[in-house]
Amino acid sequence: MHGSFEPPISFSLMVHHVVLYKLKPxxxxxxxxxxxxxxxxxxxxxxxxxxxxxxxxxDPELPWPFFIAIDFESMDKYAIFREDSIFVKFTEEVxxxxxxxxxxxxxxxxxxxxxxxx
Numbered sequence: 001m002h003g004s005f006e007p008p009i010s011f012s013l014m015v016h017h018v019v020l021y022k023l024k025p026x027x028x029x030x031x032x033x034x035x036x037x038x039x040x041x042x043x044x045x046x047x048x049x050x051x052x053x054x055x056x057x058x059d060p061e062l063p064w065p066f067f068i069a070i071d072f073e074s075m076d077k078y079a080i081f082r083e084d085s086i087f088v089k090f091t092e093e094v095x096x097x098x099x100x101x102x103x104x105x106x107x108x109x110x111x112x113x114x115x116x117x118x
Contacts, residue, residue: 013074013075013108014071014072014073014074014108014109014110015071015072015073015074015075015077015078015106015107015108015109016069016070016071016106016107016108016109017069017070017071017072017078017104017105017106018067018068018069018104018105018106018107019067019068019069019102019103019104019105020064020066020067020102020103020105021064021065021066021067021068021095021098021099021101021102022063022064022065022099022100022101022102023065023066023098023099023100024097024098024099024100027098027099029056031098032056032065032066035054035066035094035095035098036054036055036056036066038090038094039052039054039068039090039094040052040054042086042089042090042094043068043070043086043087043090045086046081046084046086046087048072048073048077048078048080048081048084049070049071049072049081050070050071050072050073051070051071052068052069052070052071053068053069053070054066054067054068054069055067064103066099071109078106
């Protein structure tokens with residue numbers, strides 16, 4: 001059992017990045033659909049993004065009606081992503097005009113799970 005707790009040589013801390021958004025009052029359901037489509041189309045072009053999920057609330061009482069969740073191989077990849085021109089443009093053109101608040105939640109994930117094959 002001695003060696004079973006050592007991380008593999010390729011060990012990296014997987015990052016699950018979740019952002020919850022509050023939408024501006026004038027944002028329509030159609031605009032939310034467009035935001036979801038844009039998130040997938042634009043952010044998947046960034047090489048550091050392993051996977052992306054986005055969606056809208058089911059319960060209309062929930063305070064956060066929209067979310068984006070992105071997986072990264074490491075905090076380093078996440079840092080590169082944040083500086084990427086596609087992400088910066090997406091934030092300026094899609095997120096800022098439509099949202100009035102956000103909550104960012106970053107989690108580390110089990111490095112043994114390869115999200116590319118899940």
